[in-house]
Amino acid sequence: MNLLDGYGMDTITMAGPLEAKLEAMKSVGFSQVMLMARDLVGHPGGVKAAVKAVQESGLRPTGFQVLRDFEGLSGHLHSYKVDIAKSMLEMCAATGSKVLLACSSTSRHATEDLDLIAKDLKKLAMMAIPLGIKVAYEGLSWGRTVNEFTTSWDVVCRADCPNLGIGIDSFHIFAAKTPLDAIEDIDPDRIFLAQLSDFMWHETPSFEERMTTARTFRVFPGEGVHSDQLADLVLRLERIGYRGDYSFEVFNDDYQQLPLETVAERARKSATWLHQDVLHRSAPLPSWASNIQKGAV
Amino acid sequence: MNLRTTDREAVPEMPNRLGIQGIEFIEYATNRPQALGQVLESMGFKPVARHRSREVTLYRQGGMNLVVNANPDDARVSATADGEAEISAVAFRVQDALKAHTRCIDLGAWSVTSQAQAMELHIPAIHGPGGTRYYFVDRWQEFSIYDIDFKPIPTVDQHPAAVESMSYFGVVQYIGSARSADWMAYYEHMFDFSVIPDDERFGILPKGKLMKSPCGQFLWQLIEPDPWMEADDAPESLKRIGFGVKDVAQTVKTLKANGVEFVESKELHPEDRGALTRSALGAVSFELVHQAS
Numbered sequence: 001m002n003l004l005d006g007y008g009m010d011t012i013t014m015a016g017p018l019e020a021k022l023e024a025m026k027s028v029g030f031s032q033v034m035l036m037a038r039d040l041v042g043h044p045g046g047v048k049a050a051v052k053a054v055q056e057s058g059l060r061p062t063g064f065q066v067l068r069d070f071e072g073l074s075g076h077l078h079s080y081k082v083d084i085a086k087s088m089l090e091m092c093a094a095t096g097s098k099v100l101l102a103c104s105s106t107s108r109h110a111t112e113d114l115d116l117i118a119k120d121l122k123k124l125a126m127m128a129i130p131l132g133i134k135v136a137y138e139g140l141s142w143g144r145t146v147n148e149f150t151t152s153w154d155v156v157c158r159a160d161c162p163n164l165g166i167g168i169d170s171f172h173i174f175a176a177k178t179p180l181d182a183i184e185d186i187d188p189d190r191i192f193l194a195q196l197s198d199f200m201w202h203e204t205p206s207f208e209e210r211m212t213t214a215r216t217f218r219v220f221p222g223e224g225v226h227s228d229q230l231a232d233l234v235l236r237l238e239r240i241g242y243r244g245d246y247s248f249e250v251f252n253d254d255y256q257q258l259p260l261e262t263v264a265e266r267a268r269k270s271a272t273w274l275h276q277d278v279l280h281r282s283a284p285l286p287s288w289a290s291n292i293q294k295g296a297v
Numbered sequence: 298m299n300l301r302t303t304d305r306e307a308v309p310e311m312p313n314r315l316g317i318q319g320i321e322f323i324e325y326a327t328n329r330p331q332a333l334g335q336v337l338e339s340m341g342f343k344p345v346a347r348h349r350s351r352e353v354t355l356y357r358q359g360g361m362n363l364v365v366n367a368n369p370d371d372a373r374v375s376a377t378a379d380g381e382a383e384i385s386a387v388a389f390r391v392q393d394a395l396k397a398h399t400r401c402i403d404l405g406a407w408s409v410t411s412q413a414q415a416m417e418l419h420i421p422a423i424h425g426p427g428g429t430r431y432y433f434v435d436r437w438q439e440f441s442i443y444d445i446d447f448k449p450i451p452t453v454d455q456h457p458a459a460v461e462s463m464s465y466f467g468v469v470q471y472i473g474s475a476r477s478a479d480w481m482a483y484y485e486h487m488f489d490f491s492v493i494p495d496d497e498r499f500g501i502l503p504k505g506k507l508m509k510s511p512c513g514q515f516l517w518q519l520i521e522p523d524p525w526m527e528a529d530d531a532p533e534s535l536k537r538i539g540f541g542v543k544d545v546a547q548t549v550k551t552l553k554a555n556g557v558e559f560v561e562s563k564e565l566h567p568e569d570r571g572a573l574t575r576s577a578l579g580a581v582s583f584e585l586v587h588q589a590s
Contacts, residue, residue, distance in 0.1 A: 086407070122405070122486075123404060123405040124405065125405070126405025126406070126482075126483060126486060126487070127405040127406075129480065129483045130424055130425065130426060130483075132476065132479075161482055161486075162478035162479050162482050163478075163482070
């Protein structure tokens with residue numbers, strides 16, 4: 001048992017080739033990785049070589065991202081997005097990821113009708129079933145209709161499909177200032193992904209500010225100005241019975257120009273803060289001590 | 298004003314939006330068609346026709362059609378390593394094949410690209426678990442689809458009677474762990490299958506979840522790996538066919554005389570409710586299930 005087992009980094013946080021990112025994560029003790037499609041497609045050896053690199057790293061995929069603007073479209077736009085979704089699902093399956101992240105639509109062409117949005121997401125979930133994939137639907141804080149987790153949960157309930165759940169992202173919750181009380185209404189078994197990050201501003205009132213901050217200046221949990229809220233969020237998730245992974249969804253232009261080991265080390269510190277200071281879980285005993293406990297020595 | 302009594306309480310009818318009316322055929326893929334043919338013949342199937350352009354043979358007994366696909370160009374055949382035979386498709390009889398296919402695609406099914414050659418039937422299909430397919434056939438009343446794609450084997454009775462009136466009873470699907478809810482939702486949504494309560498079971502292998510087709514003519518059983526089985530990550534598959542019979546003991550006797558062996562252990566053995574044949578060609582086994590009518 002490793003202290004970092006329930007936490008993982010995201011390939012989008014670091015610069016460099018995929019193999020180097022995986023190695024950096026592994027070297028500080030992480031055992032899982034959230035994969036970004038671009039990191040696979042952009043691999044010089046192609047997707048197959050990228051999948052091989054992931055498998056050989058021994059890191060378990062937390063999930064695969066990201067399908068954008070899927071829901072609420074009609075006619076040829078819908079057909080186009082179904083094709084894109086199929087390719088994403090196939091890549092997701094190839095990497096051995098069990099979760100595909102789908103973000104709420106930002107498109108002006110998409111309907112605002114929550115029942116139609118739910119219908120499309122159910123279709124996406126159906127497409128994912130034969131491949132053994134769960135779909136985590138996340139409300140972007142600048143999503144056109146769905147921009148809070150309360151609405152993404154509403155849509156998921158309307159769709160009522162066992163492999164469709166929500167993705168929680170602390171950034172969007174803090175940016176949209178969604179009250180955390182609504183966490184209590186969520187079925188913990190239908191949270192398929194919990195992505196954590198923080199940022200340095202207290203206010204992000206406009207969609208533009210949220211977008212820019214989300215894409216360039218997120219930081220690891222414990223590094224930003226919402227540490228108390230982040231701790232509150234994680235404790236509430238624990239309280240309702242969430243036992244899944246926590247993945248660090250940190251887009252940060254500075255981290256993109258730092259050595260990978262430096263960034264990975266910051267992530268490790270963040271996970272340790274969450275594990276010990278927030279969740280108050282004890283550090284695992286060294287292996288010689290646990291062997292004594294089991295009576296193996 | 299409509300005063301039909303059922304309307305007063307809005308009693309829902311079992312929906313059957315594809316107009317499913319039973320199983321038209323089940324297909325096996327194998328690169329050892331003769332060996333599988335022997336197994337099938339011992340179970341009472343007779344080869345009656347061969348495909349016009351591909352290495353595919355049609356077997357039949359009573360109302361059951363069974364296709365053995367040994368076409369080396371078919372990825373599902375080349376995927377069956379070591380000569381193991383696998384169920385590679387189930388064809389449903391439906392009201393309108395094109396409408397059924399279109400509806401399923403609209404709901405999120407993956408379409409299978411047709412490989413029909415000139416003058417052959419294009420049977421619309423969607424992908425099932427693993428590499429399997431579900432076909433939709435609507436021409437089963439006026440004429441036979443086999444008359445177009447298949448040539449009858451000369452001198453062979455095209456409609457051999459079934460051993461002890463056996464008929465298709467159901468299909469057993471092996472699924473991944475914690476996947477029952479997903480597949481139940483899938484079959485409910487796509488095919489209008491309905492879940493049978495856990496205390497209602499048939500035959501001698503009652504594990505897993507059981508669903509019924511909307512026509513009531515066949516069942517679908519979903520079986521997860523046991524929780525204590527370590528990392529059973531075998532691909533999901535259609536595992537075996539169940540045959541419905543009126544008299545299990547008599548059928549077992551007849552099939553034994555044909556050379557079929559049954560699983561006869563302390564825990565599992567032929568009884569009035571059902572029986573299981575021993576696996577042949579790696580994983581091919583059949584289940585007999587007592588069917589009252």
